[in-house]
Amino acid sequence: MSQALAQRTVDARSARRARRFPPAASILMVLIGLALTFELLGWILVRQSFLLNEQRLVVMILQVSVIGIIAVGVTQVIITGGIDLSSGSVVAVTAMVAASLAQSSEAVRAVYPSLTDLPVLVPVIAGLAVGAAAGLLNGTLVAYTSIPPFIATLGVMVSARGIAKWYTHGQPVSMLNDAYAAIGSGVVPVVIFLGTALVFHIALRYTRYGKFTYAIGANPQAARISGINVARHLIVVYTIAGTLSGLAGIVTSARAVSGQAGMGMMYELDAIAAAVIGGASLSGGIGRITGTVIGTLILGVVTSGFTFLRIDAYYQEIVKGAIIVAAVIADQYRHRAGGKRA
Amino acid sequence: MRSLATDVPAECLLEVSNVSKAFPGVVALDDVSLRVKRGTVHALIGENGAGKSTLMKIIAGIYTPDTGELHLHGSSVHLSSPRQALQNGIAMIHQELNLMPFMSVAENIWIGREPVNALGLISHRELHRKTRALLERLRIDVDPQAEVRTLSIARRQMIEIAKALSHESQLLIMDEPTSALTERDAEHLFAIIRELQAQGKSILYITHKMEELFEIADELSVLRDGRYIGSASPRALTRDEIIRMMVGRELSQIFPGAPARPGAVVLSARDLTLEPQFRNVSFDLHAGEILGIAGLVGSGRSQLAEALFGLTAASSGQLWIEGCEVKLDSPQAAMSRGMAFVTEDRKETGCFLRLSVLENLEIAVLKGAFVRCGFVRKRAATQACAAMSRLLGVKTPDLHERIENLSGGNQQKVLLGRWLLTRPKILILDEPTRGVDVGAKAEIHQLIARLVADGAAVLMISSEMPEILGMSHRIMVMHEGRVTGILEREQADQVKIMELAAG
Secondary structure, three states: OOHHHHHHHHHHHHHHHHHHHHHHHHHHHHHHHHHHHHHHHHHHHOOOOOOOHHHOOOOOOHHHHHHHHHHHHHHEEEEHHHHHHHHHHHHHHHHHHOOOOOOOOOOOOOOOOOOOOOOHHHHHHHHHHHHHHHHHHHHHHHHHHHOOOOHHHHHHHHHHHHHHHHOEEEEEEEEEEEHHHHHHHOOOOHHHHHHHHHHHHHHHHEEEHHHHHHHHHHHHHHHHHHHOOOOHHHHHHHHHHHHHHHHHHHHHHHOOOOOOOOOOOOHHHHHHHHHHHOOOOOOOHHHHOHHHHHHHHHHHHHHHHHHHHOOOOHHHHHHHHHHHHHHHHHHHOOOOOOOOOO | OOOOOOHOOOEEEEEEEEEEEEEEEEEEEEEEEEEEOOEEEEEEOOOOOOOHHHHHHHHHHOOOOOOEEEEEEOOOOOOOHHHHHHOOOOOEOOOOOOOOOEEEEEEHOOOOOOOOOOOEEEEEEHHHHHHHHHHOOOOOOOOOOOOOOOOOOOHEEEEEHHHHHOOEEEEEEOOOOOOOOOOOHHHHHHHHHHHHHHOOOEEEOOOOHHHHHHOOOOOEEEEEEEEEEEOOHHHHHOOOHHHHHHHHHOOOOOOOOOOOOOOOOOEEEEEEEEOEEEEEEEEEEEEEOOEEEEEEOOOHHHHHHHHHHHOOOOOOEEEEEEEEOOOOOOOOHHHHOOOEEEEEOOHHHHHOOOEEEEHHHHHHOOOOOHEEEEEOOHHHHHHHHHHHHHOOOOOOOOOOOEEEHHHHHHHHHHHHHHHHHOOOOOEEEOOOOOOOOOHHHHHHHHHHHHHHHHHOEEEEEEHHHHHHHHHHOEEEEEEEEEEEEEEEOOOHHHHHHHHHOOO
C-alpha cells in the first residue's frame, strides 16, 4: 500500500516536472540535434558550416513552406481523430484553377482567352474557394456518413487528381502574370506559412473553436453530450484544412509560375508526417501547431542537410521514413507513460 | 469459513472455495464458496453489483482470484486464461455475443481448430460434416454454411452454445442468456438446456428473471454485496423469500435528509415511447425533488434518460418543461432548456481522458460570459472552474492535471462540476456513484441533496438499493421498458421495488 502511494507521488512529481517544459520541447531537441549533427558532418565531410549560411536556411524553410501550410490544416483534422489524404490532389486542382485565371495577355493558347490579366485577387479567391469546396465535401462525408475519414478523403484524393488532369486535358497552364508570381517569390511563402501557423496556433489554444476541436478528438460521444454540434464542427475543421490546401496550391503554382496536374504529389503524406513528428496523435485529442511547425522544419533540415552533404537523394528518403516511424513509436511510448500533456 | 474440499461428494463437478477478489476501491467478492453438481442447472442470482459477473469470470478463467481455490472433479485447478478454462471443460457464453458476423456458422464454431486434409489445408467438407453432427445433437436447425450475420439473435445464441459444447465442455456458464430473446426462443433455449442436462452437463445460469428460476433451475445460490448468502432449491422457496435473500440488508449508510416540500412541476412526460427500448413512460418531476428510477439492467432506464436529453429522440409522446411543450432533438436543445446529464459510463461518454481537469470542467459552458468573439476568456473560465473544483472537493494536484490520472470518485466530481457550471434546473444522473469509493460517494450524495434544497429537480437512475431508497422522494420502477410503478418514499422498500423491477 505504502509502496503504491510512493509510486503515485513519484508519478505526480514527474508529471509536474514534465509540465514545466513546454510540450514541444522534446521535439525541438530533436530538431536542434539533427541540425547540429549536420553541422558536425559538414565540417568533417565538406569543410563548410551547415547553419552559418543564411541563404541555405531561407531555402530550407522555403522548400517546406508549402508542406507546412498543408500540415497546419491536417494537424487540426488529426486532432479531431480524423485524417485528410486529399491535400496533395487539392493542391493540384487549385494550382490549375488559380493559374488558369492568372494568365497574362501574352499567353498563347490561354485557358480563358477573354480572362487574362485579371486582378490578382481573382485567382487567389478562386483557388481558396476550390480548396474550401473540397474540404467541405470531405467534412460532409465524414460528418454525415459512417465511412471512415481515411476512405472519404481517399476518394476525394483520387477524384481531385482526376479533375486536375481533366481541367486542361493534361496541358500545363503557363505564362502567369507577375503579380501572381510574386506570391511565390522570395520569402513570401515562408511568411504565408508562419502567418497561417500563428493564426491557427491562436485559434487552437485560445478560442472555443480550438477547445471543441480537442474535445471531439478526445471523446466524440462525450463532446456530443456536452452540447457540441459535432457534425457541424467537423465540417468546419475539414473545410479549413481544404482551404489551406488551396492556399498551398496557390503558392505552389505561383512559385513555379505555372499550373500542372502533377503538382502536390504525395504532399499529403509529408504533411501528415510533419504533424505526427510534431506530436499529433492519430487517435485524436492531441496535437499542437508549434509541434507541427517544428516537425515541418525537421523534414526541411533532413532534405537540405543531405543535399548539403552531397549524399544521394535515395538515402534521404530512407532516413526520412525512419524518422517518421521513430516519431510515432516515441509518441506511443509517451502515451503509455500517460502523465504529461503532449 | 471452513474449506469444503475434503469431503467432496462424487456428483460435485465444480467447487469454489473461499474465493475473494478486490478491485481498486471495491471488494467484488468476499470469501465466496459454492458447489455445482453434475447434471444440474445451478442459478446464480443477486442484485446488480452483487458480484455474480466477477464470480463467473473467475470460473471462466478471465480473472484470477486474490485468494481461494477452484476444484474440478475434486482436484484443485488454477485457471489463468479462458483458454485454460476451456481445456478444463468450462465454457462461458457471454451476454454480448462473440461471433464473427461475416464468417459462416461452421467457421465460427471451429475457429482455430479447423480439420485439415493431407495437404494441411482446411477441409471444408469435414468442417461442415462435424458442424452438422454437432447441431443435430443439439437439435438446432441451422445451415452450417450460413453467415452468422444472417441469423437472429436467438440463433446466434444457440451457435454460441454449440461452440461451447464443441470443446466437450462439462460446465457451461450462461450470463443472462434470455435477455435478448423472445419467449418462444427462450423456450427453445430451455429445451436445449434440459437436453444438455440429460447428457450430464452442468449449467451455471445467471439471471434476473424470477420465472426462469422456477422453470429450469435445480438449485440456486444467492450473492449479495460480494458475499455468499446461501443455496437452496427454488421449489423449496417462495418468490418473496428469494427476493428477501437478495436484498435483505439494512440501510447502513446515512443519507442527507432531502427536504420534504417539492415545488412546482418542472418536467412532465406523457406516453414517451421508443421501441423497443421503452414505451408509454409518463411521470412528473417537481422542483426540489429527487425522482429515483429503479429497475434491472436492460429495463430501458438509460435509454429513457438519453431520450429526455435529446440524444436519441423518442418516437412518440409529449414532454413539457415548465409548462411549455418541447421537442428535444439534440443535447443543445435540452441544455438550452436548463437540462444537464451525467451519463452512466464515465470513461465512454463522460470524460475527455486525454484532456486536463480544466478542459473537462469548462467544455459545457463555453458560451455567454466565458467567451468573447469566439475567444475563451481564460481567466474568467479558470476562476469559475477552480471555484467549482474547490466546492466539490476535487482532489487533483492542479487544474492542468490530466483527468485520466484522477481516481474514479474525483473524475465523477469533475463531471458533476461540468454540469453544475451550466446552472441546470433539471439534472439527470445515471448511476451517479457507480465505481466510486465510499467517501466520495457520501460527498456526492451531500452535493445532490444541496442542489435539490436550492430548487433543482433531479432524475436519478441507480441500481443501488440503498442509494435509491435513501435519496429519492419518489421512486419510479421500470421493467422491460415499462413503468411498473411509482412509489412514495414512505411506502417504498426493497422488496416492493424488487417485485416491481422483476415484472
